[in-house]
Amino acid sequence: MGKKVLVTGGAGFIGSFLVEEFLRKGYEVRVYDNLDPQVHTRGELPPYIPKEVEFIQGDIRDYQKLSSALEGVELVSHHAAAVGVGQSQYQVKHYVDVNIGGTGNLLDAIAANPGKVERMIIASSMSIYGEGRCRCEKCGEVTPELRKEAQMSKGNWELHCPICGAELEPIPTDEEAETRCTSIYAITKKTQEEMMMNVGLTYGIPTVALRYFNIYGPRQSLSNPYTGVCAIFLSRIKNDRAPVIYEDGNQSRDFVSVHDIVQAHMLALEKEEADFQVFNVGTGKEVTIREVAEVLIKLYGKALTPQIANKYRKGDIRYCFADISKIKRILGFRPKVSFEDGMKELIEWSREAEASDRFDIAARELKNRGLV
Numbered sequence: 001m002g003k004k005v006l007v008t009g010g011a012g013f014i015g016s017f018l019v020e021e022f023l024r025k026g027y028e029v030r031v032y033d034n035l036d037p038q039v040h041t042r043g044e045l046p047p048y049i050p051k052e053v054e055f056i057q058g059d060i061r062d063y064q065k066l067s068s069a070l071e072g073v074e075l076v077s078h079h080a081a082a083v084g085v086g087q088s089q090y091q092v093k094h095y096v097d098v099n100i101g102g103t104g105n106l107l108d109a110i111a112a113n114p115g116k117v118e119r120m121i122i123a124s125s126m127s128i129y130g131e132g133r134c135r136c137e138k139c140g141e142v143t144p145e146l147r148k149e150a151q152m153s154k155g156n157w158e159l160h161c162p163i164c165g166a167e168l169e170p171i172p173t174d175e176e177a178e179t180r181c182t183s184i185y186a187i188t189k190k191t192q193e194e195m196m197m198n199v200g201l202t203y204g205i206p207t208v209a210l211r212y213f214n215i216y217g218p219r220q221s222l223s224n225p226y227t228g229v230c231a232i233f234l235s236r237i238k239n240d241r242a243p244v245i246y247e248d249g250n251q252s253r254d255f256v257s258v259h260d261i262v263q264a265h266m267l268a269l270e271k272e273e274a275d276f277q278v279f280n281v282g283t284g285k286e287v288t289i290r291e292v293a294e295v296l297i298k299l300y301g302k303a304l305t306p307q308i309a310n311k312y313r314k315g316d317i318r319y320c321f322a323d324i325s326k327i328k329r330i331l332g333f334r335p336k337v338s339f340e341d342g343m344k345e346l347i348e349w350s351r352e353a354e355a356s357d358r359f360d361i362a363a364r365e366l367k368n369r370g371l372v
Contacts, residue, residue, distance in 0.1 A: 282322030
């Protein structure tokens with residue numbers, strides 16, 4: 001067998017695809033996952049996890065069990081995390097305990113046995129940027145400020161130049177962009193990234209942070225109302241309900257297939273050029289939220305029209321899409337799955353997938369807490 005890798009959160013959406021690729025490449029795989037019912041509605045190990053995998057059910061906050069899971073491990077892929085921008089704004093302690101405290105447990109256990117772990121990968125997030133880079137026709141490239149409540153209440157969704165007030169044009173966001181976290185979730189991901197890098201440098205363990213943009217693909221929970229927008233929309237569509245879009249639907253993101261995430265992860269794991277580097281992982285292309293809803297409805301063959309809420313969800317950003325020139329140049333990464341092909345794959349998988357539409361429950365929670 002090859003080297004032993006520990007994948008925290010390895011039973012989840014991204015982790016499960018990584019696990020398959022590790023096995024395909026001859027690695028010995030151990031998965032550590034708590035099977036959170038918000039993600040795994042049945043609380044069971046998903047059937048697509050290969051039998052060759054050594055599975056440990058445990059919480060990332062359980063120091064003793066996590067320490068035991070590191071025994072004999074040479075590589076660590078850290079994906080265990082509480083995920084959800086909106087939910088993080090009212091489950092603050094939970095997100096901090098899991099994402100920061102859990103990462104602290106992992107790193108403490110690694111530091112307690114120096115020389116064992118040879119390499120670490122941390123799943124970071126584009127959310128740490130806040131608003132992406134923008135350009136003003138008059139003032140050049142500027143860093144947009146978080147939109148104010150007074151502006152949002154008037155339905156003025158666009159970003160404006162902090163110097164002259166003109167409307168801004170979004171441009172690709174690179175790794176050198178200023179980070180302006182707009183949610184507790186984003187703060188925890190930025191902290192995870194910094195903690196992993198710090199311990200990696202301290203103990204000479206090559207560490208790589210991958211800032212994932214908006215990931216979609218098969219196996220993403222269609223019953224978790226705090227997951228990615230593609231899955232949330234699909235859950236509505238499967239249940240003959242119109243996808244609900246905040247603001248005017250023209251906000252945009254960079255949607256990247258889980259298969260390209262796996263490609264980037266393996267390059268980062270196996271290439272020394274990646275050591276102690278931070279990389280964006282996306283496609284470099286922006287797609288509006290309205291376009292996503294319309295494409296999914298069309299491919300699913302439903303007679304639905306997206307519901308434009310014209311409401312602002314606190315902490316939401318307007319634009320952010322990736323500049324992927326660094327990961328292309330250093331690691332040779334090239335996105336292989338087009339948005340169109342990726343959406344078709346997602347639709348085909350979703351036809352047989354369980355989808356309990358809980359959007360209204362999540363929306364009501366946000367409203368009750370004054371976050372919409």
